[in-house]
Amino acid sequence: MILVNEEPLAWHEGMTVRDILRARNYRFPMLVIHVNDALVAKADYDTTTVPDGAVVKVIHLISGG
């Protein structure tokens, strides 16, 4: 289990940042993502794996209006 924006998400072996975005249907293109306080670059979403128990913050920048 991992925490994504304070809410639990089932974890699986080899889970990437991209998998989290798909699981949560996070489609907004301007995100700032930290895994256990480490910033993940956009270019690395497909390759960065997330360990079990990780705390993930997916900060959506302000949109709308």
Added chain:
Amino acid sequence: MSQLVFDPTKVMDIDYTKRTEYLDRLEALRAGMRTLKEVPFQPSLPDKGYTNRTLYVNVGNLEVTEKPVTQQMKDVFIGGRGFGLYHLWNAVKPTTRWNDPENEIVISPGPVAGMTQYAGTGKSLVVSLSPQTDIPIDSNVGGFYGPLLKFSGFDALELQGKADKDVILFVDGVKGIIRIEEVEGGPEDSHVLAELLTHMYAEDEKDLPNVSVVSSGAAAAHSLIGMLNFSFYDRRRKCVRFKQAGRGGIGTVFRDKRIRALVVRGPKVAGDLNHPVDPETIAKTGIKYHKEIRENDGGQCMMRRNGTAHIVEIMDAYDLLPVHNFQYGSHPDVHKIDSAYWQQRCTQATVDGCWYGCSMACAKGADGLVLKTGPYKGDMVTVDGPEYENAAGLGSNCGVFDPDYLLELNFYCDTYGICTITWGTLTAFVMECYQRGILNRERTCGLEMTWGNAEADLEMMHQMARGEGFGKIAGMGVKKMKEYFIKQGWGDPQLINDIGMENKGLEYSQYMSKESLAQQGGYALTNKGPQHDEAWLIFMDMVNKQIPTFEDKAEALYYFPLFRTWFGLNGFCKLPWNDVVPANNSEQPEAHKVPEHVQNYVDLFSATTGVKIDKEELIVQSAKVYNFQRVFNIRMGKGLRLHDAAPYRSLGPVTKEEYESRAERYDQQIVTEMGLDPAGKSTEEKMALHRTWRTGRFSKLMDSVYARRGWTSNGVPTLERLKELGLDAFPEVVDVVKQHL
């Protein structure tokens, strides 16, 4: 996360140069015009962003005066919305109402407006006493009028009085002539009128982009929700297009004053017309930003390709798109009106934008629309490709997913001179009332206002434009419709009040705030009413969980409304602030504020005016105007805690269907937030628990926000706060506040 890919092979084959022209009516219009007054003036260009004078015109007694811009005006009010509020305060009394002659319409672009080196610098702010709210409304708008007015010689235009017959005010900033002309007959609707006037006042073909027209339309005269169109000449299409000062019914005030149009003819626009103190910094900042747009926009919001409609599918994915009068947040048919569709329908990837030099270029045009209804049935027109608010308001919120009908609704809102956001929200309210039996065919004079019935929606609008039938009732707006329905005994008053999405008399704009407490405040704790241009906090609050405590939310509701107010003081558009960000933005502290862009604004202001500020002073500048506006509201008999109340639909689920559509989330909140067990409770019982909890936490949010803003628990700025901001220099302001302490 997904990135929409543009496929040029899917773009519809539409000739963007073809449309119905109305120029054969030009001579008839000219024949109906006669000069009432002509006054010479000395055209001048700004110095450090200011021309140092404003223009006052009374269309009733034909007084035309120049007024000086004082140092105090610059120091306290900056320009734009600040100048508008300052002039309006001095023009009206607490007893003045929107249709009194002393009410004014003030148009002011701000000191930075007209800059061509940075994106989004052509905005004007329009301020008036609103027919919908009875307090000052401010509405920001692109188009060329504001900058051309400034480059003719005026930092603001005050319009007061009421004419007996329709008038046109022409300011010729090249020849130095101000002329008030009476007009008999001729068109009223904007797409015809502005085309004719642009050609009438331009010296020749090359001069067309130097002319801009402000106009409204037929519906503004028969409703309280009138809007103003600000024109700009599209050289590539060879046609007049518009941006809108939509909110709050300023178009209604305009037509009540019998103003048919304002026309300005300015000098040819060049990059140095503001005469800034530091052009090098402006050029350097602009080049950096344009590079950022070029390199990053394609992988971020694709504003250049899609405009603001890019978030239609995003809001749908996050359950935030208003559907069926803000009941639900998504709909399976949204793909019919999302940005993938508009990429095919609108003319994309072109040099565009509503002011020179805007590399964001989000103002898209939809060409070749052949109208199916109304007085222009059969005409082929160009209409702005729907912005997000229009797609959501005219579309999903009313259950309309036919894109051509959506464009037609957008077109008629524009040419009739009514606000698309307001129309979307009030029509959604009418449709829900119809679906729930509060209205029926008899009460709507035969209109079948079911979800998605675009033909009935358009007919209601045409009726309003003619001043007839149920359309005239709809044109009163949601607040007055609620009162009317209740007075007629048409349904449960509480239900009607719960589902009518207005606050202070202004209709909500098109985002679902139900699941974000911060955004509930972002809408209701505003000065003018629920418009998203003060604060958009839904992602920070609901999705990111960045602002979990009341204090966190209050801090966001302190900072963002002030930060965004600043755009309207200066002539900036908000979109370039956060709809593209620097590549390294994610590495910055407080990335959500886009720190590099904030610094750009600080630099651009200082480089234009010579007044050195930093990011903290920027907030102080806004706070002066923001608090002045709050006191202005109080002066007009509003602006207190009770006036910040929100309709329950904006706070939580009103109906069983709404609750059950999100039952898992709501049941869970009963456990986690209320410490109760939902098992065995009926939906009605659970809804009642939610209502108590949600209204209670909204009240607590008000307390937190008022305290952070330096206001009393009744929402009144304290004397200490006024002193801190230097507003104690205005004895009238202090007197207003003292009566409420």
